[in-house]
Amino acid sequence: MTNKPAFFNNEETSGVDRVTNLTYEYFVNQYLKPCKPVVIKDATKNWIAHEVWDFTFFIKKYGNCQLQIDGKFYKFHDFIDLVMNANNNNPAPYLREMNIPINFPNLMFYLQPELQYTLPNRLTSKLLPKSFEKNWGMRKGMMELLIGGRGSGFPFLHYDLFKSHGFVTQIRGYKEFILYSPVESEYLYPMASKRDVSSIKSIESPDLDKFPLFTKAKPIKVLVREKESIFIPSGWWYITKILSPSIAVLINFINPDNWSNFIEEYCLSLGNFNIIKLKLRKTYLTAIGLLMSCQEHVKP
Numbered sequence: 001m002t003n004k005p006a007f008f009n010n011e012e013t014s015g016v017d018r019v020t021n022l023t024y025e026y027f028v029n030q031y032l033k034p035c036k037p038v039v040i041k042d043a044t045k046n047w048i049a050h051e052v053w054d055f056t057f058f059i060k061k062y063g064n065c066q067l068q069i070d071g072k073f074y075k076f077h078d079f080i081d082l083v084m085n086a087n088n089n090n091p092a093p094y095l096r097e098m099n100i101p102i103n104f105p106n107l108m109f110y111l112q113p114e115l116q117y118t119l120p121n122r123l124t125s126k127l128l129p130k131s132f133e134k135n136w137g138m139r140k141g142m143m144e145l146l147i148g149g150r151g152s153g154f155p156f157l158h159y160d161l162f163k164s165h166g167f168v169t170q171i172r173g174y175k176e177f178i179l180y181s182p183v184e185s186e187y188l189y190p191m192a193s194k195r196d197v198s199s200i201k202s203i204e205s206p207d208l209d210k211f212p213l214f215t216k217a218k219p220i221k222v223l224v225r226e227k228e229s230i231f232i233p234s235g236w237w238y239i240t241k242i243l244s245p246s247i248a249v250l251i252n253f254i255n256p257d258n259w260s261n262f263i264e265e266y267c268l269s270l271g272n273f274n275i276i277k278l279k280l281r282k283t284y285l286t287a288i289g290l291l292m293s294c295q296e297h298v299k300p
């Protein structure tokens, strides 16, 4: 019998459980395998980041570093000023898709111990050939730093690359997630050239002449607060809205449960690849998946 976590009754979660004391086994059976989102209040309670990361910390440590966001350059210090003073009418740029191990390796110290629910993570496996990395670049072994102010958020309705699962932890600030289940995909108009991104530019004012089926899609709105983590399962569509100055971390992971999704998405992303080479890649990935299963130990 699996220990039940403590559940919080909360109108902000609109049907998404908000829990503490979630065992690994309960997470796997109730959320990971059925691909059901969940908010966990204490998933990263031992991360030092919760104690020491604030905007002053980043200014002190990285104030003079240069950042590039959406093609523009900022000093970290100036960027934080924009974030602190942002509002709905004057949104700041959103620092996102910033690989922590590669760009800010010293920050890893504050993000220990590793989030157990994300293990085993095949994105960090040595069995993945280096040559594949160029196709998913920064997503390899992915931990992403996200810093933004009120009025901005993740701008595109999307699911995470190659249908990886994701965990976003709010270190500072509140954020709203608007999620759509993968079964709604037919109402969300995936782009032909990039099927992990919707063609609908704004879900608040969609062009219904172009996207009439969108009216059928059912959004799930979830508020994620400081210290909380949300699990976004493989293939779930979402955007985010930052409600107060925000520092967050996203961990992407691929494990035995979404390995076949990964193979399919990865191979589709190769486009008009030579058919024999494509078959070889599929066979290769299926085979290393089996090898990885032999190496993986289920974490307590």
Ligand SMILES: O=C(O)CCC(=O)C(=O)O
Pocket: 096, 097, 144, 146, 153, 154, 160, 168, 175, 240, 248, 250
């Ligand atoms: O704004 C967020 O927390 C989500 C970021 C995100 O969706 C992504 O980087 O893929």
Ligand SMILES: [Fe+2]
Pocket: 158, 159, 160, 166
């Ligand atoms: Fe995402």
